[in-house]
Amino acid sequence: MPQNTLPTLDCAVIGGGISGLTALYAIHQKRPAWQLRIFERQDRLGGILETRTENGLLIETSADSFITDPTPALKLCKELGLGDDLLGTRPAGRRAEVLCHGRLTPIPDGFQIVGARKLLPLLTSPMLSWRGKLRACCEPLIKTRAGREDESLAAFAKRRMGTEVFDRLIAPLVGGIYTADADKLSMAAALPRFLEMERMYGSLYRGLNFEAKQTPQAAQGSGARYSLFATLRGGLGQLLEKLISNVPSHMLRKGAEITNLRKQTDGLWQLEVNGSEMCCARKIILATPAFRSAALLWDIDAELAAALKDIPYASCAVVCLAYHKKQFRQLPQSFGFIVPPCEQRPILAASFASNKFPERAPDDQWLVRVFLGGACQSTVLEQSDEKLIEIATNELQRILCIRDAPHLQMVTRWPQSMPQYHLGHIERVERIEQNVRRLQNIALIGNAYRGVGIPQCIHGAMKAAEAIVETRLD
Ligand SMILES: Cc1cc2nc3c(=O)[nH]c(=O)nc-3n(C[C@H](O)[C@H](O)[C@H](O)COP(=O)(O)OP(=O)(O)OC[C@H]3O[C@@H](n4cnc5c(N)ncnc54)[C@H](O)[C@@H]3O)c2cc1C
DSSP: OOOEESEEEEEEEEEBHHHHHHHHHHHHHTTSSSOEEOOOOSSSBTTTTOEEEEETEEEEOOOOEEEEESOOOHHHHTTTTOGEEEEESTTTTOOEEETTEEEEOOTTTEEEEEESSOOOOOOOOOOOOHHHHHHHHHHGGGGGSOOOOBHHHHHHHHHHHHHIIIIIIIHHHHHHHOOTTTTTBBBHHHHHHHHHHHHSSSHHHHHHHHHHHHHHHSSSSSOGGGGGGEEEETTHHHHHHHHTTTTTTEEEEOOOEEEEEEEEETTTTTEEEETEEEEEEEEEESSOOHHHHHHHHHOHHHHHHOOOOOOOOEEEEEEEEEEEEEGGGOOOOOEEEEOOGGGGOOOOOOEEEHSSSSSOOTTTTTEEEEEEESSSSSGGGGOOOHHHHHHHHHHHHHTTTTTSOOSSSEEEEEEEEOOOBBTHHHHHHHHHHHHHHHHHHEEEEEEETTSHHHHHHHHHHHHHHHHHHHHHHO
């Protein structure tokens, strides 16, 4: 039987991604005298976030930025003294393109994720047939759906914008963010802003135009609202480093997997570390992927564990490639491109890191990140690194007409990293939260529940930290 090797902790955080690290930091700020630990199974803190530097290149192997509205990530950076290191996207080229019959075509100006704020650019876009254009331009006339039951992205988008705009624009735009199957993705959980627009204004066209009047800057461009995105001069790894340096080092346990969890009769949580060590904690925060939290909670609350296990995950890979600028006849000017599933290509999207943010590559070089996988390309991680590089370089060579091979190639695999917000997700999360409240002295945080973006993870972690410090330590 493993022995207790640590003093009884006031709070143990399990999982050292951005969610767990933010919670640890926030609790330490509010209760500096508390005994705290974070347990991370890998030898590196940060979870899905990772910044690497190589040959003068600053490479984000997963997330490269966060949205500043909602504000939690921005606020946290400022609170940590990183205000001067915040970088906005470059004003030039703030747009994305879409692959259409093998060629890059601009996303029509004013088109945002599932709706159009301007009709003329849709009407003049070469990516749609006349039938598709006319159907899309009828959006302001389409009746609002009665009833409030959850609707999939595919159903919502086809109902409002028509099948062609869904296939050519909406499926790849949303696929790029959620790596999801649009027939299963819950509108209510993933894109509530657009549901709300339909309810309030009767159409996305009117809703987007109303929003544009309120915040003209955010409405500029097409695709993602790039003017609202920010990163840090040293990459998002700089945020991780700051969080880590603001807590005492003895609180950080790397290479420490929680292999078993029990609740003792005196109410204390008992944690088994790497199957060989034991420690007790008055409170715990599970900042692990839902399927891992399910495995740990199975003997404690089977209903809760079953609901957690019901949240599916998708895997993806990111291939980062660096080229010399002289390899291009003409350098791409946009922030990247997305690939609709109907194009039947083996990649999801490409993000032009050098165009998006300054200081990512030396002046004579050009850095790009290619995304593969997601719910609709589920076998991607079965391929070798060499094969993934070959796919990414061949696709870029064909689409961007690049001469010769990249001088740097880096593959990062993210198995089971993207929680899928399927139909009924909100009700599932509400059930999970109810069960968690009944268990007491435990919080569940992370990207599985109320938003996959970094700001939502930070918001969830801050809220959990507040609740944990407010409850009495018995
Ligand atoms: C390729 C990619 C690109 C993305 N791009 C963006 C972007 O540009 N902007 C944005 O806002 N978001 C982006 N995201 C989403 C965002 O990065 C993630 O949602 C977020 O980082 C998740 O953080 P987390 O702490 O909730 O989870 P994770 O980072 O998954 O952390 C969970 C941690 O728990 C640990 N763990 C698991 N089980 C145990 C155990 N039993 N004991 C101890 N530790 C355990 C894991 O090792 C892991 O470190 C992207 C995601 C991916 C995959």
